[in-house]
Amino acid sequence: MNIANQSFDVSAYLSEGWARRQRLLNPPNAIDKQKAIPAPKPIERPPVRLVWGDGKPFQFHVTAYKSSSAFAKTPKTYLIRRSLELGFTLDDVIAPFNLLPSAMARRMLAWELREKFGLKELQISRLLKRDHSCVYKIFRSPMPTEDESSMRLVLEPGMTFMRSLERAYRGGILYKDISATYRISDRSIRTIAKRMHWPKRGA
Known part of the structure; x- marks a missing residue:
């Protein structure tokens, strides 16, 4: 058969x-095209109420920092706040005892x-x-360390030195246990109890 004699049908090709x-492009087993999903309508929500808008504190750590010794502006304010951080009141620090x-807390406060x-x-x-000669001696x-000056590790949360000592004394804890915990002698315990008019008790 002669190919040159055959006619070529362009439209059929x-x-x-x-x-x-x-x-x-479109096989019979092809997956149907997904239909377009309509965009979700926005949901109207109530306005967000700011936590600090009703006057309540919203960051307690910020409040605690502002009331700490690091935020104190005057020496007297610093002395009051720093004494509490060490486990004492200002009266404990400047007391005649x-x-x-x-005494260790007083030394540290003087340096600071x-x-x-x-x-x-x-x-x-x-x-x-105190007399200025006592400060010269300090x-x-x-300068003492934080561990030497602070009583926070042995005090109950929210307690100061004298309040905790009074609770231990009135609770009937043995003098030797009080002495070991609060780093004071038996004689000092009796002297404080007499000065503070605490009830008498045995050893």
């Missing part, structure tokens, strides 16, 4: 090519007042209710 292309815990506010020995002695010794 194009129609067959179109049909072949449709079979390839020369107890080891309060000089470093933080640049106070002189005479100014510090007035704040601590600065002859090195």
Whole structure:
């Protein structure tokens, strides 16, 4: 058979090519095209109420920081707040009792007042209710550490040194146990009890 004598039908060739292309692009087992999903309608929600809008504190740690010694603006305010952080009230620190815990706290506070506010020995002695010679003596010794000056590790939450000591005394805890916990001698316990008019008790 002579191929050159055969006629070529262009329209049949194009129609067959179109049909072949449709079979390839749209096979019978093809997955139907997904229909477009309509966009969800916005849901109207009530306005958000700010936590601090009703006057209640919303960040207690910020409030606690502002009431801490780090935020104190005056030496007197710093002395009050820092004493509480160490486990004492200001009255405990400036009390006439020369107890080891309060004496160590007083030494640390004297150093901190000089470093933080640049106070002189005479100014510090007035704040601590001590003779200026006592303050001079404080600065002859090195500054005590936080562990040496603080009683927070042995005190109950929210308690200060004298309140906790009074509770232990009135609770009938043995003098030797009180002495070991609060770092004071039996004699000091009896002296404090007499000065503070606590009821008498045995050993």
